[in-house]
Amino acid sequence: MMHIINGKEVAQSTLLKLETMIRCIEASLYRAPKLHVYRVGEHPASMIYTQNKLNTGRKIGMDVEIIALPEEITEDALMHLIKKDNNDPKVDGLIVQLPLPDQLDAYRITNAIVSHKDVDGLTDGNLGGLVSQSSLLKPCTPLGILELLKSIHCPLRGLDALVIGKSCIVGKPLALSLMSCGCTVTVAHKATKQLKEKVQASDLVVSAIGNPNVIQPQWFKKHAIVIDVGINRLDHGAIVGDVDYQQCKQAGFVTPVPGGVGPMTVAMLIKNTVLACCHQHDLMDLYYEHFGEAL
Structure with missing residues (x-):
């Protein structure tokens, strides 16, 4: 059975804790x-x-x-x-x-x-620190994805993870972060061959390519975790992700767009x-x- 990861709820929970912290900081x-x-x-x-x-x-x-x-x-x-x-x-x-x-x-x-x-965690110092696990401030979208995975109590160690996209904002820092969490990580991009087979073999798939016509919902393995970072505006104005999450019937968890990673x-x-x-x-x-x- 597919479960929706509600990013709005997880974000709101985090913001409530931050609100309490801000009051404590103001007192100091x-x-x-x-x-x-x-x-x-x-x-x-x-x-x-x-x-x-x-x-x-x-x-x-x-x-x-x-x-x-x-x-x-x-x-x-x-x-x-x-x-x-x-x-x-x-x-x-x-x-x-x-x-x-x-x-x-x-x-x-x-x-x-x-x-x-x-x-934003995007300077050379902070991005480079991901390699040595020494960065204090990390890129926001990868951090948010890790929080979403934590919210579903997903043990990352040992998972086969596929990150589709290699930008310095999402793909590269997320791949390094998942490696630090014990995942076996594959990074795919526009030139990747046999993408379908790589998706089918992955326990966790994160798509950040910005194209709703590449990844097919039936590619995901049973109980896979699907994190969709894509934001795509269709001709008629609707906002969609890279994946039609409502059709990912065999997946275990999926994030919607909008309302997931954003x-x-x-x-x-x-x-x-x-x-x-x-x-x-x-x-x-x-x-x-x-x-x-x-x-």
């Missing part, structure tokens, strides 16, 4: 954790995503501010603002919403953020900001009291 620092979200221009999707982050954080008492910048801003000007925040002890985390206009180098700008404030990504951004604040202000005992050791 006389302020809430502060997150700066840089948005360049008025890209429609970026405006939706940044507003969602603002609303989610503020709803539980976090100090979130969107730094809205003009489309034509220069790289030097943006780097100056980031460096200013790097040195501000009252700013605990900062992110730069992607994509950026063509005149801006996303790699250089992302890596201008100091690692201990990089709450809410967890935002919740993990808030959690990373709280973690960054605790780390910077000697409040890690408080963090461990609420969440145990970081994933």
Whole structure:
């Protein structure tokens, strides 16, 4: 029997714990954790995503501010603002919403953020630390996926896991994280041959390719866990994932789109900001009291 993993419920549970933690932090620092979200221009999707982050954080008492910048801003000007925040002890985390206009180098700008404030987990320091299992702040979507797996009490050690997609935001960091949890991991991508056979052989399949026409629901083995990261808008406006989850009858657990991984990504951004604040202000005992050791 197929079970739906409700990402909204898991995210809400996490946010309730974070709300309690934020009140404790306020009692110690006389302020809430502060997150700066840089948005360049008025890209429609970026405006939706940044507003969602603002609303989610503020709803539980976090100090979130969107730094809205003009489309034509220069790289030097943006780097100056980031460096200013790097040195501000009252700013605990900062992110730069992607994509950026063509005149801006996303790699250089992302890596201008100091690692201990990089709450997206995308700087070279934090991504590289996944190899040595030394990163404090990890990419939000992989973190959210691990939390979803924890919510279904899934023992990861020994599972054959297939990650479809190799981006630095999802595929690569998730593969490393699953390896650290004891999975045997295969990474597939556009050039992968015999994808169907790899899906059929996997206990856990995570799809992050952004194409709803590649993976067929009947490919999954009985009782497989299917995590769908894809967000695809169809011609008539509907939002779907990479997998038609309602047709995965033989799977054990599946995430829907929307309402699966998406809410967890935002919740993990808030959690990373709280973690960054605790780390910077000697409040890690408080963090461990609420969440145990970081994933």
